[in-house]
Structures are given as C-alpha cells and as structure tokens.
Amino acid sequence: MSRPLEGLLVLEFCQFLAGPSAGLKLADMGARVIKIERPLKGEAGRQLAIKNMFVEGDSLLFHTINRNKESYAADLKNQDDLNAVKELIAKADVITHNFRPGVMEKIGLDYASVKALNSRIIYATVTGYGNAGPWATKPGQDLLVQSLSGLAYLSGTADQGPVPFGLSVSDIMCGNHLTQGILAALIKRARTKQSVLVEVSLLESTLDMQFEVLTTYLNDGKKLPQRSYVKGAGHAYLSAPYGIYETADGYLALAMGDLNKIAAAIGCDISSLFTGGNSSFDRRDDILEAFSETFKEKHTKDWLEILVPLDIWCADVLDYKRAVEHPAFGQLGISQSVQVSDSLEIRTTRSPIRIDNRKLLSSKPAPKVGAHNSTLNQEFNIQNETT
Incomplete structure (x- = not known):
C-alpha cells in the first residue's frame, strides 16, 4: 500500500517521548525516519523504562515509540561525524530535535546554519517552555509541565490537593502538535519551495489541551476550578450528573x-x-x-x-x-506485533489512522544504535572513517 509520506526523509535528533512519538507518526504514514544518536549508548530514552521492562537491552517504552525507524550513530562533537550528519541534512526533508535552547547553536546545527545547508528543510523543534523566558532552561519533563500548567488541579476531588494525570499527557499532546506542525509546513513548502521553522513546547501543548477550561477561567472573573467533594465526579466545570x-x-x-x-x-x-x-x-x-x-x-x-x-x-x-x-477492541484491531528478532516479538499499538480504508501497520522493530551507519554511508556516499 502506498502511504502518504513515502519518499519523505526525516532526521530525528530527539530523545524520550514527545519528539520520537512524532517521528513514529510520520514513519507510520510512510516517511523514512532516521534517528541520529550518540554512539554506543544511543538516545537517553533507551534506558527510560516503564515498570522496569526491557527488551534486548532497550526499554520496552523505547521499542514502543521508535519502531519503524533507522539509527545513525554520530558524535556531534566529532568533526568527521558532524560533517557526515551535515551531508544527511543536505538530503533530508525534515529534521526534528528537542535539545534545550542553545545546544544546537553550539553544535552549529541551529536553524540558520541548517537552512544554509538545505534551503528546503523543515526544521522542527520541541522545547519544554519555549526558547526564552524564566523557564527556558528548566527541564522539560512531563510531570513538571503538568504541575506548572494548572492541569493537576482538574482531576480528583476537592480535598485531594493536586492530582497528576496517569499518562505522559504533555509529551503525547506535544508530539501530536509537532506532527501537525510538520505536516502543515510540508504543505507550505510545496507552495513556496522554501524552508519552514516549526516550534512547539510541552507547556504550550499542555495549556492548549486545556483550552475549554482555561477559556472559562479567563472569562469567568478568573475563578479557580471547583472540583467536587464527591468521589468519581468527572469534571470540575461540568454539572451533575457527569x-x-x-x-x-x-x-x-x-x-x-x-x-x-x-x-x-x-x-x-x-x-x-x-x-x-x-x-x-x-x-x-x-x-x-x-x-x-x-x-x-x-x-x-x-x-x-x-x-x-x-x-x-x-x-x-x-x-x-x-x-x-471486549469484541469492540478486537473489531478495531488496534494492536499489532513487532518482530524484534527471529525469536522475539512484542505486542504494541498501531497507528490509529486509516488511509483509504487500510490500517497503517508495521512490524519493523526499533533499531539498535548505529545499526544503519554502513548502509546509509554507502547509500548517500558519505565518507566517514569514524563510522
């Protein structure tokens, strides 16, 4: 089946959840996504585990959001490796990164520098709290963002105090917004033939996710949400019987x-x-x-x-x-198998999107660190002795 993003080359300089989850969505829709990772250890998300579950040395979480990708190991402080990555950038359609503000500038891969290498690049960034302001260098971690955004005062009962959401909702929503921004930028580039900068932040995504209740707060005399004292009440701003x-x-x-x-x-x-x-x-x-x-x-x-x-x-x-x-779950067919090795497979979710009535399935596993260096060096004629 032809997928809508086939032929699109994405370089992912991302770790943990928000950026890689956007890369997964692009890959499921047909893009070729190459993770640019540090040698040996790879991106930090390889060791970020839920329930301490690992599969062949990498966390199950990493496998969940990095399936269907390739890996190119490069030390960006090494000039030969950096030059090799720049050759890939020159041929890419999209690059994504979620380094803190200033990191890519030090490496020489900031937007202006990358645009000089590739005038049609979509340069997409994730930050925790934007590029400026008092929180710009603060760690962009999901629980911290939930706490700073007011989200923790929407769940639970009035006598509980703040209650964090039981998912990495800031990361997940930000990954969705990054994907939306990249797709919009691709449409703009198709018209203008020019590079586009896409910027999202965990905080802005988490605030946007609360658009209904924040709008209520801003237009209701800035009265704080009033959670119910009754266990099980579903919404601080809705009436009974919700x-x-x-x-x-x-x-x-x-x-x-x-x-x-x-x-x-x-x-x-x-x-x-x-x-x-x-x-x-x-x-x-x-x-x-x-x-x-x-x-x-x-x-x-x-x-x-x-x-x-x-x-x-x-x-x-x-x-x-x-x-x-439940039969409804089976009818949707929301899960799929990913073949990690000849003798090992894991079950995970599939893309929730259908294209022309067909599900976007992929059994391709998350890559080992640097698994595709040799192949990519040969394909793109990259001369790099360190890889």
Missing part, C-alpha cells in the same frame, strides 16, 4: 443528560435538589451524592439494561483486561 459511580459490583460512567429523566429511570428523588435553572451546577455535589447512593443498589449490568434503552449516555467502566478482551 461522573463515575460505584455500583453493587463495579462502576458506571454517566455523561451529561436530562437529570429528571435519569432520576426517574433509577428511582432517585432529587426534586428538592434540582429545581431547574442553575441548580444542576449550584447543587452539583448534592445531586452527585444522591445518585451515588442509588447506583450502589444494583449491579452495573442491571443499570445498563435500564439506562441504555432510554438513550441515556452511560457505559461500564472497564479495566485493561476487560477492555482488551
């Missing part, structure tokens, strides 16, 4: 809906609490509490059999085991 409720044997998610209709369906009298107007907001916690007590009386399955036929938006709350085993 949330997750404990049942007799599990949990039930209930989205927005007609409160009177829901109350009648489950047999919960809220007539003294919900009196129309703003009472679904003003009496949110009281209504949530009343519903919480009622939902404990039946099993989740029983509630679903009552609510679903009434077109009330609700769902079972599944853990990974039940979700993965």
